[in-house]
Amino acid sequence: MNEADCIVVGAGVAGLTAARLLVAAGRRVVVLEARHRIGGRTHSDRRGGLVTDRGASWIHGIDGNPLYSAVRAFGMPTMELTVGSYQPDSRPIAYYGPDGDRLDQAQVDRFAADVHAFDERLARAIAESPRGTSYETVAEEALADLAWPADRVERVREFVRHRTEEQYGVWIGELDAHGLDDDQVEGDEVVLPEGFDVLAMRLGEGLDVRLEHVVTRVHWGSDGVVVTCGDRVLRADRAIVTVPVGVLKSGALVIDPPLPEPLAGALDGLEMNTFEKVFLRFPRRFWAPDVYALRRQGPAATWWHSWYDLTPLHGVPTLLTFAAGPCARAIRDWTDEAITASVLAALREIHPDADLAPTSVEITRWQDDPFSRGSYAYMSVGSATDDHDLLATPLGGVLHLAGEATWTEDPATVTAALRSGHRAAENVLGQQVAIETLWNGDVAGMDRRGRFG
């Protein structure tokens, strides 16, 4: 007899969501996870008694978002922090000009109005662009259309580059013109003071999750799947594979026979980005009160331009900045000390009199993580938005792919991971399942095998 009705590869939010819904529907499910922990790219570090979300932090828009419903149902506290989507002005931001001086409110308003005017033109340029156009090309077309003086153009140009890098961890010329089509935020953005990984822990309760099981091969055919994991082989009727695009493309996990069209072409167009976090904690807050973020303009801020004030999360003065796209690639081999010195030098330019001696610095290295190989997927030039959904096309009713990169509407997010896991479970079951089953369903009543953790 098969070990399980369904094997789920990967215990991130997509895999746990799918497994939980299947178990609630009475299926026998085994989840195989390479790491020694669940959660995948939601990973909360609790060293020193402080919670640091090294992977996802934000729920990007809570309205109509089942992720937010899940978080609320699981009793996880949230805190509003609506600047996570590189918005120019939805909440107070302390802007600093190219000379390092703080802009006054009238200057900020003029700049934000320029960004909004640009975005309107940009939407038109994107809609009219032929397939295979880069985001940089459409951005330059929109800027040329506006015919502004050079310095106004330059401020908006650098803003758009930074937005591309912070949203998708990629240089603007490498992103498809449609690569930010999903960039709509419905409602407030929130962060999770107790850590994003509480979600994974709650989703994983009662499931048969086997940690430190690195899957190297998934063979699929009309009689089911055979999954190889080290020297062990597991069989099931079906499999849901939720590993990141970076793992799928690396060959570290072989799909056998290889993915056919349209999945193969869709996978070709999606690439893993480079996007790292730098958390700096200070003995006292030296930056402007009552702002959500600090943002510097000008050539000196090509790499380090935005710092998000996370102090309200835990009461400890904390700034979060990102190494994104070209910056993340360039600093890949730097030591933590060298990265810290570079970030502090940039901060010193806008706060020359501050005591810039952090009590701790945490820097992520997702691009070197063998089980993610980057932070999330972006659309390379020539790909199409629905490549995401195509990647989830069920294969022979036996093999299903899920994960953030397989959800067209809002890819690259935890919401996408959750929704894609839900879809995969529905495809396996051949029927619709209410998403509320995720938090209301009877999983605890199932046969637990005591393997979790």
Ligand SMILES: Cc1cc2nc3c(=O)[nH]c(=O)nc-3n(C[C@H](O)[C@H](O)[C@H](O)COP(=O)(O)OP(=O)(O)OC[C@H]3O[C@@H](n4cnc5c(N)ncnc54)[C@H](O)[C@@H]3O)c2cc1C
């Ligand atoms: C730095 C960073 C910041 C982010 N910020 C946000 C944010 O603010 N908001 C947001 O919504 N999203 C954010 N994201 C993206 C979000 O974290 C992901 O979209 C989401 O967590 C992906 O979930 P998943 O289940 O698709 O993949 P994963 O979480 O990656 O799960 C896949 C699992 O498969 C496992 N695996 C890999 N290879 C194997 C193998 N060979 N065998 C067995 N198991 C394997 C992995 O270990 C992993 O646990 C961020 C990501 C990063 C890295």
